Amino acid sequence: MSFTWRYVVRPDGAFCRIGNLDGSLDNVGDEELARLHPVRDEDKQPARPCSRCDGDVLLHWHGPLMTGEWMELCPACDAHRPAARAFIHWYRDADRDPKKLPSLFEDWETETMHAQGWARTPQPDAPPSPPAPLSLVPRGQG
Structure with a gap:
C-alpha cells in the first residue's frame, strides 16, 4: 500500500491536500x-x-x-528557519508556482514538527517485485 498527498492550490494561495491512497487520484487532473x-x-x-x-x-x-501539534507559519517568528522562509516567500509571491507547494509544505511541516520534538519516519521501500517466472525446458532442448 502506498500513500502520497495531492495538493489543490487556489488562485488566492489557499490550498488543501487530499490523501492519494495507492495512486487512486493519479489520473485525476488538477482542475x-x-x-x-x-x-x-x-x-x-x-x-x-x-x-x-x-x-x-x-x-x-x-x-x-x-x-496533537499545531503549526503556524509566522513571518516574524519563522523567517530564520530555511524551510519556513522558503514557504513564506512562496506564499507571498503573487506568481506562486503550484507545483512547488508539495515539497515546500512538506519541508515546512518536517522542520516545524522537528522543532516540536517530532521526527518523520522514513517511508518503507516498495516491496521488491517477484522474480520473473523461469521458462523451464527439458535439458538439451534449450
Missing part, C-alpha cells in the same frame, strides 16, 4: 480535483494571532494525525 473539493465555509481559517509573538500568521495547520 477536476479542485471541483471535487470546493471551498467550504468551514475550510476558511479565521484570523488568529501567532501564539509566539501575537503577530499575523500566514497559515495555521494541524500537525500530522495523532500528534
Whole structure:
C-alpha cells in the first residue's frame, strides 16, 4: 500500500491536500480535483494571532494525525528557519508556482514538527517485485 498527498492550490494561495491512497487520484487532473473539493465555509481559517509573538500568521495547520501539534507559519517568528522562509516567500509571491507547494509544505511541516520534538519516519521501500517466472525446458532442448 502506498500513500502520497495531492495538493489543490487556489488562485488566492489557499490550498488543501487530499490523501492519494495507492495512486487512486493519479489520473485525476488538477482542475477536476479542485471541483471535487470546493471551498467550504468551514475550510476558511479565521484570523488568529501567532501564539509566539501575537503577530499575523500566514497559515495555521494541524500537525500530522495523532500528534496533537499545531503549526503556524509566522513571518516574524519563522523567517530564520530555511524551510519556513522558503514557504513564506512562496506564499507571498503573487506568481506562486503550484507545483512547488508539495515539497515546500512538506519541508515546512518536517522542520516545524522537528522543532516540536517530532521526527518523520522514513517511508518503507516498495516491496521488491517477484522474480520473473523461469521458462523451464527439458535439458538439451534449450
